[in-house]
Amino acid sequence: MKAVQIDEFGGPDVLQVRDIPVPVPGPGDALIDIHSATVNPADWKSRNGGYAKPPEGFFPHTLGRDFSGVVSALGNDAEGLKVGDEVYGVTPQGADGAYAETICIGADLVGLKPFSVSHDQAAALALTTLTAMIALEDTAHLAAGQRLLVQGGAGGVGSIGIQIAHHIGAHVITTASPGNHDYVTGLGADEVIDYNTTDFTEALSDIDVVFDTVGGEVHTRSYSVLKPGGKVVWIGGQPADFSNPRDDVEVLRPNVQRARRFMDRISDFITKGVIKTPEMQFMGLDDIRAAHELSATGHVRGKIVLKVR
Numbered sequence: 001m002k003a004v005q006i007d008e009f010g011g012p013d014v015l016q017v018r019d020i021p022v023p024v025p026g027p028g029d030a031l032i033d034i035h036s037a038t039v040n041p042a043d044w045k046s047r048n049g050g051y052a053k054p055p056e057g058f059f060p061h062t063l064g065r066d067f068s069g070v071v072s073a074l075g076n077d078a079e080g081l082k083v084g085d086e087v088y089g090v091t092p093q094g095a096d097g098a099y100a101e102t103i104c105i106g107a108d109l110v111g112l113k114p115f116s117v118s119h120d121q122a123a124a125l126a127l128t129t130l131t132a133m134i135a136l137e138d139t140a141h142l143a144a145g146q147r148l149l150v151q152g153g154a155g156g157v158g159s160i161g162i163q164i165a166h167h168i169g170a171h172v173i174t175t176a177s178p179g180n181h182d183y184v185t186g187l188g189a190d191e192v193i194d195y196n197t198t199d200f201t202e203a204l205s206d207i208d209v210v211f212d213t214v215g216g217e218v219h220t221r222s223y224s225v226l227k228p229g230g231k232v233v234w235i236g237g238q239p240a241d242f243s244n245p246r247d248d249v250e251v252l253r254p255n256v257q258r259a260r261r262f263m264d265r266i267s268d269f270i271t272k273g274v275i276k277t278p279e280m281q282f283m284g285l286d287d288i289r290a291a292h293e294l295s296a297t298g299h300v301r302g303k304i305v306l307k308v309r
């Protein structure tokens with residue numbers, strides 16, 4: 001089967017498209033023929049060696065965190081699925097493997113894909129919704145009427161965060177460049193700040209929750225807009241020397257776990273019409289170097305979807 005692997009950490013040149021054997025499902029595993037996968041910033045951060053030192057035997061490593069496809073075989077004791085089921089999911093951190101025609105993954109980590117969305121849409125909604133849902137619902141406990149600032153509303157996670165927060169009944173403010181203002185307003189943002197021309201720290205105050213998907217200096221500056229007792233939920237990365245400048249706010253890092261129960265919650269959002277798919281740009285496994293370069297610009301609107309078959 002075709003897969004994108006790395007044999008070492010480095011720039012886009014280390015990405016290799018090659019044929020590798022189809023994996024064999026072990027106990028509890030599902031073998032899934034992937035139709036669509038997506039490119040996440042985590043992929044090029046992994047490729048660069050930006051995460052913890054990998055274990056012995058890590059290379060060759062197949063990248064790719066989320067996917068949608070069809071179950072082609074099941075290992076012993078794999079529960080809740082049958083061959084032919086359309087499923088989608090997110091791979092465990094460090095395992096990856098979705099940039100491939102077939103993936104072997106714990107059956108208990110994937111969920112049934114709602115019929116109302118295509119494989120492309122399901123893949124585009126997987127890690128983005130998992131992250132935004134756990135950040136806003138399970139970590140920040142965002143409530144109706146609260147004022148939320150989503151840093152980076154036009155991105156993959158931000159575009160879902162806006163929709164979930166709008167559904168909860170929060171007042172949603174987001175930062176985006178001007179070309180994305182109509183896009184984020186269409187997703188449910190009540191106010192949009194052009195971060196190129198407006199300093200959000202001067203425009204905003206009394207914020208209950210900041211959902212920071214951008215990180216760096218945006219993260220550091222986000223604290224001043226919070227009301228006492230407010231919360232920062234961050235996924236974008238704190239600066240290396242960061243320390244919380246306020247003792248009257250909470251700093252929360254969501255624990256983005258993988259499990260079928262989370263995929264089922266995402267499916268519930270989809271079938272109830274709470275979330276629609278972020279804008280998609282389509283590429284293939286053969287385009288992976290260009291796809292990584294595009295993602296690394298930090299200005300993709302919505303999701304890059306890899307059409308695998």
Ligand SMILES: NC(=O)c1ccc[n+]([C@@H]2O[C@H](COP(=O)([O-])OP(=O)(O)OC[C@H]3O[C@@H](n4cnc5c(N)ncnc54)[C@H](OP(=O)(O)O)[C@@H]3O)[C@@H](O)[C@H]2O)c1
Nearest residue numbers: 041042131152154155156157175176177235236256299300
């Ligand atoms: N912890 C986890 O489990 C987890 C899970 C998923 C993602 N993440 C991390 O979360 C971050 C976001 O992921 P993503 O998939 O949403 O990324 P993405 O799709 O690449 O989002 C990039 C977006 O950020 C916006 N942006 C860039 N600079 C900005 C600024 N200064 N102010 C406001 N918006 C800005 C861009 O919009 P404009 O073009 O309008 O600037 C673009 O749409 C990444 O660092 C990723 O690694 C963590």
